[in-house]
Structures are given as C-alpha cells and as structure tokens.
Amino acid sequence: MRQILWFRRDLRINDNAILSSAFDEVLPIFIFDEKILSALNKDDKRVTFIYESVLALKKQLKQKGLDLAIFYGNPIEIFTKLQKEGFDELLCSVDFDYYSKKRDKEIEKILPVKRFCDSWILKPWEVYKKDGTPYKMFTPFYKSLDFIWQSKSLEEFSFNTNLKLINFDYSCNISLKDMGFKKEVLPEFLKKDAKQLIEEFSKSINSYVKDRDFFNKESTSMLSVHLRFGLVSARELFNKIKELNTNDGDAYIRQLFWREFYNYILYHFPMSQFENFKKLNVPWNENEDDFLAWCEGNTGVPIIDASMREFNKTGMMHNRLRMIVSSYLTKNLLINWKKGERYFASKLLDYEASSNIGSWQWAASTGVDSVPYFRIFNPYLQSAKFDKEAVFIKSVIKELENIDAKTLHKEGAVQENLFVDYPKQIVSISFSRQRTIDTFKRLQNEKD
Numbered sequence: 001m002r003q004i005l006w007f008r009r010d011l012r013i014n015d016n017a018i019l020s021s022a023f024d025e026v027l028p029i030f031i032f033d034e035k036i037l038s039a040l041n042k043d044d045k046r047v048t049f050i051y052e053s054v055l056a057l058k059k060q061l062k063q064k065g066l067d068l069a070i071f072y073g074n075p076i077e078i079f080t081k082l083q084k085e086g087f088d089e090l091l092c093s094v095d096f097d098y099y100s101k102k103r104d105k106e107i108e109k110i111l112p113v114k115r116f117c118d119s120w121i122l123k124p125w126e127v128y129k130k131d132g133t134p135y136k137m138f139t140p141f142y143k144s145l146d147f148i149w150q151s152k153s154l155e156e157f158s159f160n161t162n163l164k165l166i167n168f169d170y171s172c173n174i175s176l177k178d179m180g181f182k183k184e185v186l187p188e189f190l191k192k193d194a195k196q197l198i199e200e201f202s203k204s205i206n207s208y209v210k211d212r213d214f215f216n217k218e219s220t221s222m223l224s225v226h227l228r229f230g231l232v233s234a235r236e237l238f239n240k241i242k243e244l245n246t247n248d249g250d251a252y253i254r255q256l257f258w259r260e261f262y263n264y265i266l267y268h269f270p271m272s273q274f275e276n277f278k279k280l281n282v283p284w285n286e287n288e289d290d291f292l293a294w295c296e297g298n299t300g301v302p303i304i305d306a307s308m309r310e311f312n313k314t315g316m317m318h319n320r321l322r323m324i325v326s327s328y329l330t331k332n333l334l335i336n337w338k339k340g341e342r343y344f345a346s347k348l349l350d351y352e353a354s355s356n357i358g359s360w361q362w363a364a365s366t367g368v369d370s371v372p373y374f375r376i377f378n379p380y381l382q383s384a385k386f387d388k389e390a391v392f393i394k395s396v397i398k399e400l401e402n403i404d405a406k407t408l409h410k411e412g413a414v415q416e417n418l419f420v421d422y423p424k425q426i427v428s429i430s431f432s433r434q435r436t437i438d439t440f441k442r443l444q445n446e447k448d
C-alpha cells in the first residue's frame with residue numbers, strides 16, 4: 001500500500017490522525033496552494049508563519065525517519081501527476097468551509113481519500129439534540145458534551161513508528177520569494193512554540209477569568225494561531241489544561257468549545273458562510289467611505305481606531321477589541337458583517353473560517369446564539385472600562401499621546417481640542433444605536 005499523507009492545517013507530529021492511521025509506505029507532502037496564495041496581500045504575515053512551520057515539520061519528520069515533500073502549485077494538477085506514480089490513497093484532515101469542500105471533492109475524483117476530522121475535538125456529525133436536530137445554542141450544546149465532565153483526558157493519536165518512507169525527491173527548492181512573498185517580521189509570541197505558550201499560560205491561568213477581557217494584561221493563551229495551523233492539537237491542549245484542574249482552566253475549556261461550536265454550526269449550516277443565519281433582510285449601509293474609515297482606523301472613535309490601526313500593523317487583535325470593533329461596524333455603522341468578516345480574513349493571523357463567520361454573525365445579531373440586537377456596545381464605555389488610563393489607545397495613536405484619558409473616553413471630546421490632528425466622528429453613537437434598534441425591531445416584527 002502506497003499512501004500520500006497530505007499535511008494541511010495539521011502541521012505537527014504529536015497527536016496527528018494521519019501519522020497514526022497510515023501504515024506501510026508513505027509520501028508525506030505539503031502543498032502551497034497557488035490559488036489560495038494568489039488571493040493574499042504580498043505582505044501577508046501568515047505565509048511567513050506557515051512557511052517556517054512547514055520547514056519545522058519537515059525537520060521533525062526527518063528526526064522520525066520520515067521527510068516532507070513540499071510543492072507549490074495547483075493541488076489538482078499535483079495529484080494528477082502523483083496518481084500516475086502509483087499511489088493507492090490519500091490521507092488528510094478536513095475543513096468544512098466552501099472552498100475546502102469543493103477542492104476535496106475534485107481531488108477525490110483523482111485518488112481515493114481517507115478523511116480525518118483532526119482540527120477539532122468533536123466530530124460535528126456525532127452531536128445532536130434529543131430530537132435529532134443540531135444544536136443552535138451554545139450552552140445546551142456545551143452541557144450535552146458529557147465527556148468534558150466525565151473524562152480526565154481525551155485519547156490522543158500515537159505516532160506509527162512502522163512507516164516506510166517512499167523514495168522521492170525531498171529537496172526543498174521553493175522559497176518565499178518564488179511564491180511572490182518575502183519574509184515578514186512576526187509578532188514576538190509567534191516566535192514561541194505551542195509547548196512554550198502552554199507552559200507560560202499554565203503558570204498564569206488562575207487570573208484568566210479575572211483578566212481575560214483586559215487587553216493590556218496579556219492574560220489569554222495566545223494559542224489561536226497555533227490551533228489554526230494545527231501546531232498543537234485541540235485534544236492535547238484540552239488535556240494539558242484539564243490536568244491543571246482549576247476553575248479558570250474550566251473557563252478556558254469553555255472558550256475552546258466556542259471554537260468547536262462554530263465549526264459545528266458551519267458543518268451543519270454551510271450557508272451561514274454566505275447568508276444571515278437568521279433570515280433577516282437587513283437594509284445595510286452601503287457607504288464605502290464609512291467602511292474604509294473603519295478599515296483604516298479613521299472613525300474618530302479612539303478605541304476603534306487604535307484597534308484597527310494596530311490590527312493593520314500586526315494581524316492580531318484581542319478578543320474584547322474584536323467584539324468592540326465588530327459591534328461598531330455592524331451596529332453603529334450598520335455595515336454588513338460579511339464585509340468585516342472578509343476584512344478580518346484578509347489579515348487575521350488566526351483566521352479560521354468557522355470562528356470568524358460565527359463571531360461576526362454573533363456581533364451582527366444575525367447568527368446562532370448571537371448577541372441580542374438591543375445590546376449594543378458603547379465603544380467609549382468599553383474603553384473607559386478596559387483601557388482606563390488609555391494606555392492602549394495612546395500606544396497606537398501617537399497624536400493622542402498627550403490627551404487626558406477621560407477625554408479619550410468621552411464621545412466627541414477629543415475633537416474639541418483644535419490642536420489635535422484626529423478625524424471627526426463619522427456617526428453619533430446614540431443616534432446610530434437607536435437606528436439599529438429601530439431597524440432590527442421592525443425586521444423582527446415583520447418576521448413574527
């Protein structure tokens with residue numbers, strides 16, 4: 001039996017389904033998909049991160065007596081060629097977004113594919129309500145998962161040490177430059193591996209609940225990028241946190257299951273990638289200038305602008321800030337969540353289709369178990385609460401460095417200072433809040 005092991009977003013050797021399920025002769029491969037790469041900005045940091053992670057995986061596989069063949073091109077063409085070299089099947093882990101499903105269907109026409117659901121703890125097709133339909137609310141979904149409470153740890157896949165490496169040209173001649181990219185500077189936390197991040201987080205876990213919303217405190221795990229590219233398995237992370245046996249650890253595991261929940265929703269309701277989950281026909285604001293002001297961080301609201309400018313620079317944003325900017329875009333500017341979702345997708349280092357779509361629909365009150373339409377964040381109250389001394393705002397927006405924090409947390413106050421070069425607010429918070437409440441109330445009544 002000659003098997004191709006196609007690594008995609010499972011760039012690890014620990015607890016890896018394909019490395020455990022394979023047997024006999026194997027060709028481990030990674031493909032830099034031309035089509036995906038051509039749609040990215042040329043300064044995309046994720047490509048540098050993936051490139052380095054793939055090389056690290058190659059090294060780890062070599063230490064185990066295996067190797068990794070690295071390709072750049074169209075997966076369909078690559079598998080068509082490989083198929084002619086006499087392979088029997090292809091093993092890979094799956095994703096449930098539209099593009100991945102479509103690509104995999106095409107590949108199945110070329111080679112038999114053995115698929116594994118290895119990027120999440122749950123297999124979405126195994127969890128249903130008593131009436132046989134999928135859950136749409138997080139809490140009952142979460143409570144139904146008995147294994148979380150009953151088991152101390154989840155079973156992990158072991159590495160099959162009997163694999164024989166197929167003779168192949170494993171030399172890697174593809175550089176970032178060949179693919180049209182260059183080495184980008186990555187944020188400091190990405191220089192640490194998952195093991196290090198877990199160790200550090202485990203030491204401070206007891207302040208997770210208390211501090212996780214305070215973006216200046218660095219109290220969250222920063223593991224979302226590693227989870228996204230499978231540098232650590234969700235099972236292994238679950239086990240490590242469970243082992244700590246703390247209340248904050250349980251709260252963390254609950255967050256991990258939001259990731260599971262959104263993947264579950266995308267699996268069962270694939271159209272939620274493109275449509276409002278709730279069938280609401282929202283009259284979205286199509287003003288491109290408003291959208292651009294949000295993207296560039298020129299809305300005149302300090303916390304929004306600081307978050308977006310920092311995001312544009314680093315590709316990262318703290319969860320609380322994601323909640324604040326997504327609420328502002330969809331509720332204050334009344335702009336379609338899909339635009340925000342796409343903008344995040346174009347830059348977010350931990351971009352994960354299911355979590356991003358689910359979270360944006362949550363913020364827009366169009367999704368499953370989403371925030372009630374009348375509960376709209378006031379960005380000024382949010383910054384006063386979570387960035388009291390305006391440390392974050394001032395660190396990003398240098399023009400505001402000498403402005404008193406209270407002024408930055410008061411609507412329109414900074415613009416009264418004629419000596420500060422800072423944009424005017426594009427919309428009043430109370431007016432826009434009321435506009436959204438009225439709009440959603442009307443849509444709700446029409447639906448009922």
Ligand SMILES: Cc1cc2nc3c(=O)[nH]c(=O)nc-3n(C[C@H](O)[C@H](O)[C@H](O)COP(=O)(O)OP(=O)(O)OC[C@H]3O[C@@H](n4cnc5c(N)ncnc54)[C@H](O)[C@@H]3O)c2cc1C
Nearest residue numbers: 220221222223224255256258259319322326351352356359
């Ligand atoms: C508008 C919006 C878009 C988002 N887009 C993404 C995305 O594309 N990819 C992504 O991984 N997360 C997304 N999130 C969720 C969340 O912001 C990040 O997972 C979190 O900020 C990552 O930091 P952390 O690993 O330090 O989080 P921690 O607090 O340490 O959480 C641990 C893990 O739990 C998961 N998690 C935590 N909160 C959520 C959540 N609300 N939804 C889903 N999973 C969660 C993540 O995998 C995270 O790594 C989004 C949230 C919002 C509001």
